[in-house]
Amino acid sequence: MGSATNDNDLPDWLKELGPSGAGEAPAPQPADEGQPDWLSAEPPAAADSGVFGVEPEEEAVPDWLADIRQAEGRAPDEAPPVLVPPSPEPSEESPGWLEPIRTRESGSLPAEDLEAPGDFMDRIQGMKGGEAGEEDASADWLSGLGQPQPPAESGLFGEESGSLAADWLSGLQGGPAREPAAESLDWLQDVGKSIGLGAPDEAQPGAPAWLGDAEDQPPAEAAPPVPDWAAQAAEQAGQAVAEEFPGLPGEPAGTVPSWLADIAPTEGESESATSAADYKEAASEVFKIDTGELPDWLAQISPEDALPAPPEEEAPRPSPFDVAGELAPADLPDWLQAMRPVATVGPTELPEEDRSEAERVGPLAGLAGVLPAEPEIVQFGRPPSMAAGLQLNETQRGYALRLGEMVAAETAQQARPRPPLALPQRFVRAALALILILAVAVPQLLRGKYTSLPQAAGTRPPAEIQAVLDVAAGLTPEDTVLVALDYQPGLAGEVETAAAGVIDHMIIRGARLALFSTLPTGLGQAEHFMATTQRAEHPDYLRGRDYYNLGYLSGGAAGLLQLATDPRAALPVALPDGSSVWSQPALAAIFRLRDFAALLVLTDDPDSARAWVEQVQPSLVDPISGQTTPLLVVASAQAEPLLYPYWQNEPAQINGLVAGLRGGAFYEANIRELRARRYWDAYSAGLTVAVATLLVGAALGLSRNLLVRRRAGGAA
């Protein structure tokens, strides 16, 4: 149905309420909203075919059209001339009064000829203008009309206007037998009473109450008076009809045209038409005032408030069609038509019994439910669903299904399958671990000395180890050595074993030790080292007398730089009695790092050793005498290649280096056998297994890759 038709379906009480929003223009609607199914499925309105350009369904020529055609000298079944090019086939139901509109839209008629029908539609349109703003939800489909509409403020029903519009639309759809929804009707009943529909006795018999009101009472005197805009609309509609249908008797201005007044008795004669008594009954049921449920803002609206004061002068109402005429009809493409909602908001095709209620005379003849003379229009109920069901063919349904599956697959949280490690790999790894453990553990358990130390008797150790031996041998009981334990607990086994002989040598020489660490674990590390490597050999070498634990130096390289600058500030250690550790006899003479007899760094990290060389070693050189306090390093074997260049430098930046278990074994070979000798057999066995594993693995890997390449070459 076209918009005009729809607007005229508004019940009178809504029109009378309209003035509160009468001046409020309808909101501009989005142009691309879907067209409801009923819109295209309901063919009678000429506006549909004219404005939407949708081919209407072929229906029987209604009586009123036949009458008009007869008046025009045509056969009743003769279709009017095609005037609207976009419409592929003019509707046979199109009323003749709509043809000029089509013609105007098609531009085939001069403008002056189109004035009257255009005005007529304007009037019809204008009659619903007051309510247009209330049709937020239902008006979406109106966007298809492409009519620019003035902006709307809040409608009469405020935020509920959308649902209300849906309600009355559903009332249109439902038919007279449908019972109104009680919840939604209570307040409407109140409104109905407040606007006078609650007094159906005043209505003329045989005519609907709202028509009676409009007929019998002058707009200025009626209670409730017919609003001026409605009267004006009626007058203008009458004029338009008079111009369009000169055969009809003229009506005085300001009165309801006879064709409109004739509707009531005609409808009263209809079988399915609702009589005035029916209407009274329905209205009395519907418009019961229950102020308790009336919203506050609505309860404050009296009928007088709801109706506008009559204006002093009638301002011409702007016609939406004046603008709409400039716009092209909205042709729905096929794909959009396919998306039209099915059985959604509006009434779908009316049942046959409802069709029989169509108007029989006048310009609205043949249109069902255009003017709400029946109580069915006040049958309010919720639409079945606002959700649009789509008309989909199988292909579209398949596409939609696939798209849904793809989206679901994207958003689904799939548990990532954990690829298990290949069983042979796990087995080989476990077997290798077992073999290594056995290779290291068995010699330890046997406690044998099957493997000779790397240094043969009567030979000298490597130079870097000999340098350490020389420095340690030169220590005296007056000397204090600063020992940094910069290694992780995990690598303590290697580093402590390598360093055990060096420290043992220093203790033998009577030197005192100041231990500290740049690692947080250093404090425990120092005690662990002394307890596990020296206590058995030197039980009388005591903490606080012979060696001191200076704790943890934070700051990494920056801390080392601070240590080189001011060791007392860098390591401010207090003894339990509150005195500084630097006041102890072994440390009392130490103010700079070069005051120590030597610096010994135990480290597993070449970068740590490098930091010592870069940050500390320069401060060990006396700028006056040029003498250098020796910097000795005991390192893990992994650090040897990186530290060796510092030893080889000229002048050397490291004055002695013992690297790994091998270095420790060399050192012990020159002093006495300690931990390095104890682990030497296990070290040899583990080394053998590692070399064998690498050889076998490398051979297998190479052969496998060669085989694969050969196969690939053969396949190519």
Place this chain on the structure above:
Amino acid sequence: MNLAMLVVVLYFVGAMIAFSILSRRQKERNLRDIPAFYRLQGALELAVEDGTRLHVAIGRSDITSPQSAAALAGLSMLRRIATVASESDNPPVATAGDGVLAILAQDTLRAAYQQLGLFGAFENDLGRVTGLTPFSYAAGTIHLVRDEEVSANLLAGSFGIEAALIANAGERRQILTLAGSDTLTGQAVLFATAHEPLIGEELFAGAAYLGAGPLHDASLHAQDLARWLVAAGLVAGALFGLFLGFLT
């Protein structure tokens, strides 16, 4: 006055600014191919698409040590990765073996989230300490790789031999491990255990390859030029030493 340091600083600042200006005139970026970063980009895209997590380990260096530069390079890469992948179902997580580095990782991630307008989704434990000694750090990170749906490991920081444990955890899960360290021992073990090891200064180029900005590209060019200058100096010095030895 340390003149050599002043010269070095002036050279790098000048070269970086100069290359940055020059790069604006060039339409194409002149960066040599490092396949590891292409695989990282692929892993990043896969992680976002797959809803899995990228793990960025920025190492255990002290922020006051020279090794912190490796961690800073890792943080730059983390920033780029977070900018891309923070909207993923499982956003990137960063681990550190040092408290200050963890805070920097949190700040970096927080900044990326703010940049994306996702600050509400940021959680502090996206940047976390997993251990305060190298091996405890590795042990804690192994759990993360195993338990938190990690699809790719990026080790970009200062690592020692403990990196082998982290890379091996990725190997056991059969996920990509791309690793670089500034330490030689770390590089040595990662060469054998990581899928894509970064050797030498490649670690410091990571952010540039992830599109961190023109100054990153310029710093790479300055770095390359300096490397050529150093190499030329080494060759010249060696030849000069040989020549002097020959004369004497």
Place this chain on the structure above:
Amino acid sequence: MKFPVRAPVSTLVALGGGWLILLAYIFGLEGLRATILGWVVLVSAAGLLLGVLNLAAVHFGKLRGGARNALYSFLLIVSMFVTFVVTAWLGPEHAAPQWVFDYLLLPVEASLVAVMAVTLTFAAARLLSRRVDLFAILFVAFAILTLMGSGPLLGINLPIVSDLLRPWLAQVLAGAGARGILIGVSLGTITTGLRVLLAADQPYGG
């Protein structure tokens, strides 16, 4: 260059501190440098404490969230709390904290090193299965030679490998390669540091 405006204070502090230290190095401002270094050492120690708190917070979150392996998180938190209390109460040099170090921390870390030894051996053995190129072959070959020269195999010292080949590999080839790599790393370190000083990198979240 885009100067950050989101965190101007932190950016200014970071840049100012960095440039101050650098200029102190260049121009020999020892007093200023020592003062700032003293602050750095203190802040670094505080950073360690922050690391402990972060570790506790992460595992507390796991425990509260009922994550998988939450039992380990529980054990970690309890152990951390007990160790902290005992060490703070008795002092770090007391036998109790030392016991924790000797019998808990050290064996656990040593076992991780043992696992790493197996892992590295296995990885090196598999290297040629995963990729065969010149560098991989050289890597495995030098690893085998270095191991063979590091100690006696089956109780026997390999004379040439142990006395000549291994020292040459470790001290000449590996040393030279290491220096080359370290030079590259140093250049990268310099540029990375300068990027921070130029605010191109803002790890402090600017």
